[in-house]
Amino acid sequence: MAEEKNVCKESTFEGLFQKLSKSIRxxxxxxxxxxxxxxxxxxxxxxxxxxxxxxxxxxxxxxFLFTVANNLFLNIADKQKVRLNYKSKVTPKIxxxxxxxxxxxxxxxxxxxxxxxxxxxxxxxxxxxxxxEKMSYADIAEALKVSQKAVEKRMHKALLKLKExxxxxx
Amino acid sequence: MKPWEEDDTFLTRWMxxxxxxGEIQQFESSDEYKNFEDVLNSFEDFESPAYNLPREMxxxxxxxxxxxxxxxxxxxxxxxxxxxxxxxxxxxxxxxxLTDLFTSSSIEVVAESKQKVDLPDSSIVKINEGSSISYNxxxxxxxxxxxxxxxxxxNVKQGNKFEVVVEKGKITVLGTSFNVKExxxxxxxxCFNGKVKVEVFSDLKILEAGDIYSFRKGKLxxxxxxxxxEPVWWGEVVKISNKKLSLAVAKLKEIYEIKIIGDFNDSLIxxxxxxxxxxxxxxxxxxxxxxxxxxxxxxxxxxxxx
Numbered sequence: 001m002a003e004e005k006n007v008c009k010e011s012t013f014e015g016l017f018q019k020l021s022k023s024i025r026x027x028x029x030x031x032x033x034x035x036x037x038x039x040x041x042x043x044x045x046x047x048x049x050x051x052x053x054x055x056x057x058x059x060x061x062x063x064f065l066f067t068v069a070n071n072l073f074l075n076i077a078d079k080q081k082v083r084l085n086y087k088s089k090v091t092p093k094i095x096x097x098x099x100x101x102x103x104x105x106x107x108x109x110x111x112x113x114x115x116x117x118x119x120x121x122x123x124x125x126x127x128x129x130x131x132x133e134k135m136s137y138a139d140i141a142e143a144l145k146v147s148q149k150a151v152e153k154r155m156h157k158a159l160l161k162l163k164e165x166x167x168x169x170x
Numbered sequence: 171m172k173p174w175e176e177d178d179t180f181l182t183r184w185m186x187x188x189x190x191x192g193e194i195q196q197f198e199s200s201d202e203y204k205n206f207e208d209v210l211n212s213f214e215d216f217e218s219p220a221y222n223l224p225r226e227m228x229x230x231x232x233x234x235x236x237x238x239x240x241x242x243x244x245x246x247x248x249x250x251x252x253x254x255x256x257x258x259x260x261x262x263x264x265x266x267x268l269t270d271l272f273t274s275s276s277i278e279v280v281a282e283s284k285q286k287v288d289l290p291d292s293s294i295v296k297i298n299e300g301s302s303i304s305y306n307x308x309x310x311x312x313x314x315x316x317x318x319x320x321x322x323x324x325n326v327k328q329g330n331k332f333e334v335v336v337e338k339g340k341i342t343v344l345g346t347s348f349n350v351k352e353x354x355x356x357x358x359x360x361c362f363n364g365k366v367k368v369e370v371f372s373d374l375k376i377l378e379a380g381d382i383y384s385f386r387k388g389k390l391x392x393x394x395x396x397x398x399x400e401p402v403w404w405g406e407v408v409k410i411s412n413k414k415l416s417l418a419v420a421k422l423k424e425i426y427e428i429k430i431i432g433d434f435n436d437s438l439i440x441x442x443x444x445x446x447x448x449x450x451x452x453x454x455x456x457x458x459x460x461x462x463x464x465x466x467x468x469x470x471x472x473x474x475x476x
Contacts, residue, residue: 010234017230018223025226026218035219039226046230050237112212130185131213137186155182160174162209163202 008053066143115165127158275308294325339370432475
């Protein structure tokens, strides 16, 4: 059987959606903190992939998707001046129901969210994509269209800044 | 100076486990090591919001299906099999947009009245009054391209791709019979025998014997398989529908007063039409669909079946 040169087969396309749609959603979410906007852009991104399915090699699909998602985001962000308000959805893994403990957890959560919010977009994206999405520096570089070295610097700076922001108050 | 203040990828290398043992030891013994560790651990529990994959998948699938449905209304591609037997094709060729594609060996025929033209490979074109064709004799062996303006009937000998170019598009065959009629507002291609591929803008249709492709500005192309209309403008035509080959042959003999010598399966069912004033075309129309080999002897007015 000849190897597929494009993604026009429905099973191929759906496979890509299954594999990558969440990552792309998260990538967008880390930029803007707007869940429904992120999910809308994901839908538009994959639809674009389908429209152009003839021209996309399955191996290049991931790069194509991130590029399109980023471009769509830039168009919208530009118009709406979207800003991040990242909110984590962590459910603390605690059994205790001690209210003071829960309050403390929530405060802690809020501090983390604020710290993330305070990072410049480039550092925030790289950091979250690596720590939460578990993407490699190389993959992040490809998705953000920067060099791997740039990604590594952003990671370093992000952690440095977060450490400063989250230092325990004395 | 602390290593993470001098080296702007130090922490990155730490996070990915790329520090040397010496670097690690130095780092871990620093005051701030614990702070860095705590920050990383805090984010271990971080998750992105829940993602409803089934719901999102359903959404994209619905959108893709809608899109496909809209697209398929215009195009229905079939696998490309041009045709089995060499049938005669009648093509109408259009002029009006001759380009410098043709060199001085290009021939142009403008028919003041109905005119029959023999192409270099013995394919035949019958041009209607007021129509015109052009083609290139030098390039004929590699590329059989005829430009048409107006109406013509083509009888194409089996061989390389034969293309009829009209203003709106292109008709491609390997050897068959079809009729092309075109004007500013329309294009109509009738396939008499074999298979014909019609390309108009981005629309692609494959016609089989009896199919008519008709394109009128503003309307969707139609495919009509009820009419088997020969070029009535050319002359009289005899239509045979679902009858035995023996009948067709009998008619042929009667009309042209010819003889047939040789054996063939005369109970084959025939669906064709042949002109009453062109014996060669007539013979082709009847025998080619069945791949019956024959030789026409014009002197003796006899068909020899091989």
